[in-house]
Structure formats: C-alpha cells, structure tokens
Amino acid sequence: MPFYGLCDCNNFYASCERVFDPSLEGRPVVVLSNNDGCVIARSNEAKSLGIAMGQPFFQLRETIRRADVAVFSANFPLYGDMSRRVMGVLRRLVPATEVYSIDEAFLDFTGMDDADFDALGHRIARTVRRHTGIPVSIGIAPTKTLAKIASKLCKRYPKLDGACFMHRPEDIRKVLGRFPVNDVWGVGPRWGRMLAEQGVRTAWDFAQLPREWVRRRMGVTGLRTWCELHGEACIGFEEHPADRKRIATTRTFDRDTEDFGELHRRIARYAALCAAKLRAQGSVCGAVSVFLLTNRFREDRPRHYEHVVLPLSVPADSTLELTARAVEGLRRIYRRGVAYKRAGVILSDILPRSGFQGDLFDATDRAKHDRLMAAVDALNAAYGRHRVVTAAEGCGPLPQHRDRLSRPFTTDWEGLLRVKAT
DNA sequence: TCTGGGGTCCTAGGACCC
DNA sequence: TCTGGGGTCCTAGGACCC
Numbered sequence: 001m002p003f004y005g006l007c008d009c010n011n012f013y014a015s016c017e018r019v020f021d022p023s024l025e026g027r028p029v030v031v032l033s034n035n036d037g038c039v040i041a042r043s044n045e046a047k048s049l050g051i052a053m054g055q056p057f058f059q060l061r062e063t064i065r066r067a068d069v070a071v072f073s074a075n076f077p078l079y080g081d082m083s084r085r086v087m088g089v090l091r092r093l094v095p096a097t098e099v100y101s102i103d104e105a106f107l108d109f110t111g112m113d114d115a116d117f118d119a120l121g122h123r124i125a126r127t128v129r130r131h132t133g134i135p136v137s138i139g140i141a142p143t144k145t146l147a148k149i150a151s152k153l154c155k156r157y158p159k160l161d162g163a164c165f166m167h168r169p170e171d172i173r174k175v176l177g178r179f180p181v182n183d184v185w186g187v188g189p190r191w192g193r194m195l196a197e198q199g200v201r202t203a204w205d206f207a208q209l210p211r212e213w214v215r216r217r218m219g220v221t222g223l224r225t226w227c228e229l230h231g232e233a234c235i236g237f238e239e240h241p242a243d244r245k246r247i248a249t250t251r252t253f254d255r256d257t258e259d260f261g262e263l264h265r266r267i268a269r270y271a272a273l274c275a276a277k278l279r280a281q282g283s284v285c286g287a288v289s290v291f292l293l294t295n296r297f298r299e300d301r302p303r304h305y306e307h308v309v310l311p312l313s314v315p316a317d318s319t320l321e322l323t324a325r326a327v328e329g330l331r332r333i334y335r336r337g338v339a340y341k342r343a344g345v346i347l348s349d350i351l352p353r354s355g356f357q358g359d360l361f362d363a364t365d366r367a368k369h370d371r372l373m374a375a376v377d378a379l380n381a382a383y384g385r386h387r388v389v390t391a392a393e394g395c396g397p398l399p400q401h402r403d404r405l406s407r408p409f410t411t412d413w414e415g416l417l418r419v420k421a422t
Numbered sequence: 423t424c425t426g427g428g429g430t431c432c433t434a435g436g437a438c439c440c
Numbered sequence: 441t442c443t444g445g446g447g448t449c450c451t452a453g454g455a456c457c458c
Contacts, residue, residue, distance in 0.1 A: 032426090033425090033426035033427075034426055034427070035424090035425095035426080036424085037424075037425055037426055038424095038425055038426060039426095040426065040427090054425085054426075055425090056424070056425040057424070057425080058423080058424040058425075059424090059425085061424095074426090100457090100458085101429095101457080101458045102458075103458080104458075185456095185457080186456070186457085187456085188455065188456050188457080189455095189456095190454080190455065190456085191455075191456085218455095219431095219432060219433075219455085220431095220432075221431070221432065221455075221456075222455095244428095244429075244430095245429090245430080246428085246429070246430090247428090247429095248427080248428060248429080249427090249428090250426095250427065250428080251426090251427080252425085252426065252427085254424095255423095255424095295425095296425085297424095297425060344427095401424090
C-alpha cells in the first residue's frame with residue numbers, strides 16, 4: 001500500500017525565534033502579525049496560558065507581564081529562510097516532497113514501499129531537528145488527510161516522539177473515534193457547526209454519515225474529505241505546485257491616514273512587491289487591482305471600500321508598468337477626506353511569461369524593461385529587499401510598528417550571532 | 423490607543439449565444 | 441392565453457487552507 005507523509009513544523013515561527021535564543025526554551029513565546037497587531041504563532045507554553053490564535057495583542061498585556069511571555073514582531077525573512085532549510089533537509093531524506101506551506105510538506109515514499117515507516121518517520125524528525133533546530137511532527141498514513149491527523153497526534157502525545165505511522169484499520173478507527181471533527185483537514189468552522197447540529201462530534205462520526213448526505217450538504221470537497229478518512233486517497237501528490245493565479249500584497253497600516261502621498265508610496269511599494277513575486281514565478285499578468293479600506297473596527301465613521309480593476313493591454317511583469325497602473329488606480333478611487341486603514345494591490349489574469357503573445361510594436365521597450373528588472377532583482381537579492389526601489393515608493397521604510405523584531409540571523413551579515421569563547 | 427496576510431476551489435445565478 | 445432550451449462564460453459569494 002502506498003503511504004503519504006506529512007512533516008509539520010511545531011509552532012513554526014515561535015520555534016524559529018527559539019533556535020537563535022535557547023534561553024526561550026520552556027518560556028512562553030508568541031509572534032505577532034504586521035504592526036504587532038495580533039498573535040500569529042504560539043509556543044506550547046503560550047497555548048497553555050490560553051492565548052488564542054489571532055488574539056489582539058493589546059488584550060494580552062496583563063498575561064504577558066504575569067507569565068513573562070517572550071513577544072516577537074514577525075520576522076518573515078528569517079522564517080522563510082528557516083523554511084527553505086527544513087525543506088532542503090526533507091528533500092535529501094525522501095524521494096519527493098510537496099511543499100504545502102511555509103511550515104508543512106507532504107512526503108512521497110514511492111520506491112521505499114518496503115520501508116519500516118515508523119523508524120523512517122522518527123529518523124526524519126530527528127534529522128530535521130539536528131540540522132535546523134526546528135522540532136517537527138511526522139505523520140504517515142494511507143491518505144493525506146489521515147497523515148495530517150497522524151501528525152497532529154504527535155503534538156498531542158509527546159510519547160510518540162515526533163512521528164506516527166498510522167495504517168492498521170483498527171488503529172485508524174480508534175484514533176478517529178477520539179479525534180474532533182473540527183480538527184480534520186477540510187472541515188472549517190462553518191461545517192464544524194453544521195455537523196455539530198447533526199450530532200457529529202468526532203472524525204469517526206463523520207465517516208459514518210451516508211456518502212450521499214455528505215455529497216449533498218458539503219459538495220465534492222466535503223465528499224473528498226469523507227473518502228480520505230475511509231482510506232481512499234483522493235488528494236494526489238503534487239511535487240511541482242502550479243503557478244499562483246493571483247498575487248497580492250495588502251497591508252493594514254499602523255494608523256488611519258488621509259494622506260494621498262503616503263497612500264501613493266504604499267501602493268507603489270505593494271505593486272513593486274507583487275511584480276517581484278510575479279517575476280519570481282516566471283509569469284506575466286493581465287490585470288492590476290487596487291483597493292482602499294477604512295478601519296473595520298470603527299463604528300463611529302462610515303465604512304468605505306474603494307476598488308478598481310485595471311486591465312493591461314499587453315500582459316506585463318515590469319515593476320515600472322505595474323506600478324504606473326496601480327498608481328493610476330489609486331488616483332481613480334482615492335477620496336479626499338476619508339481616513340484609510342488598509343490598502344492592497346492584486347495581480348490577476350496570470351499567464352506563463354514564455355507563452356504569451358507580445359505586442360510586436362513595443363518589443364524594444366519590453367527588452368529594455370526585462371534587462372532593467374533582471375538587474376533590479378539581482379541587486380535586491382544580493383543586497384537585501386528594497387535596496388533598489390522606484391521613485392514612487394520614496395526613500396526609507398513605510399511606517400510600521402515592529403517594536404520586538406529579532407535580528408535577521410540567517411539573511412544578513414549584520415544579523416549573525418556573535419559567539420564569544422570564555 | 424491597539425484588532426494579519428495570502429492563497430485555493432466550488433457553486434449558483436445571470437448574461438449571452440445559437 | 442402564452443411566455444424554448446441548452447451550453448458556456450463570468451462573477452460574486454461561500455467554504456476552506458496555513
């Protein structure tokens with residue numbers, strides 16, 4: 001029988017911070033979102049304190065003082081780099097991997113069909129930990145959905161020691177009977193509530209529902225999950241995930257602003273970030289959208305959502321072209337006297353760069369843009385993000401609260417740890 | 423005072439065409 | 441007293457993921 005593996009990094013962002021400061025071991029750690037707004041990662045100790053995912057930081061000040069919680073502003077370049085290291089180790093240990101998110105990868109064992117999967121899982125977990133410092137949970141099972149459950153068991157039961165091979169039908173049945181249906185991959189809050197109303201509490205209860213009922217109430221997606229729980233693999237392994245169909249850069253600001261100049265710099269910066277992501281996957285886009293939003297938590301003022309989609313006559317990937325369109329969009333939707341709290345740029349109608357039909361008449365311009373962008377991308381890769389920017393972005397960083405940022409330990413020479421021998 | 427960001431797929435309904 | 445029907449494309453909204 002073929003098996004799927006899942007490697008999930010435990011409390012990933014919090015664990016990344018811990019790698020570079022071992023004094024955090026045993027201490028509650030939380031990582032905050034952009035502008036230090038809310039909690040996006042928690043160590044086990046922080047979870048035990050009742051700190052919730054997404055909880056606003058300002059509600060936690062008392063807990064943080066009382067329990068001596070270590071708090072960090074999100075350091076995404078660091079987490080991205082640590083992720084690449086983890087994925088690199090995995091790639092050396094199994095025939096193929098599918099990077100599913102920054103902290104998860106599915107593992108394909110084709111060709112290792114007679115392996116001792118229990119021992120293999122433990123070896124992978126130990127090796128990743130030793131080579132990167134990141135603790136992981138490995139689940140191995142007949143389907144992806146079951147592998148997810150197996151990996152969650154590792155977190156629940158430390159005795160499993162980081163790996164769980166779940167394959168005997170009687171074991172699977174026992175596990176599902178104690179596994180809350182809301183924690184199953186593919187069952188979100190809505191369906192969780194709907195199922196609870198039907199008296200469905202565990203994954204096993206769900207698997208016992210009639211197939212047709214699931215198909216009718218939860219569509220093909222819900223049915224897929226149901227089949228996967230029955231051990232029928234419906235979600236295949238994809239070693240090379242498809243290109244993104246939408247690329248977005250959106251931010252909530254540190255405060256409300258009416259200042260057109262600031263919005264202009266922000267939109268230009270977001271457009272440049274989107275364009276760089278677009279080129280990184282080797283695509284061009286056919287449309288640029290821009291939106292502005294007011295603070296959704298303010299009851300005392302009318303809400304505004306301004307947005308516009310601007311098609312491009314010829315698909316493009318140049319920061320200069322996309323920025324010009326995004327700024328044009330901003331001019332169209334901006335309303336004087338409205339204080340905005342959030343804005344974003346979204347690229348859509350994405351095509352492979354190699355496949356699209358260019359415009360014969362501006363081939364020269366295009367070649368020039370291509371050379372310029374290649375140079376800009378190379379410089380920013382070598383010397384750090386935003387070293388070369390468009391004039392529209394302005395100089396210096398955009399306003400942002402990040403009071404508790406750790407150092408760029410692995411992505412900048414200045415950030416390297418200094419070790420003193422005594 | 424303070425409340426994240428970036429994605430995917432599915433489905434229903436309307437527009438449009440023959 | 442009658443108001444076709446089926447296919448396709450697009451969009452908005454709803455569900456999910458990390």
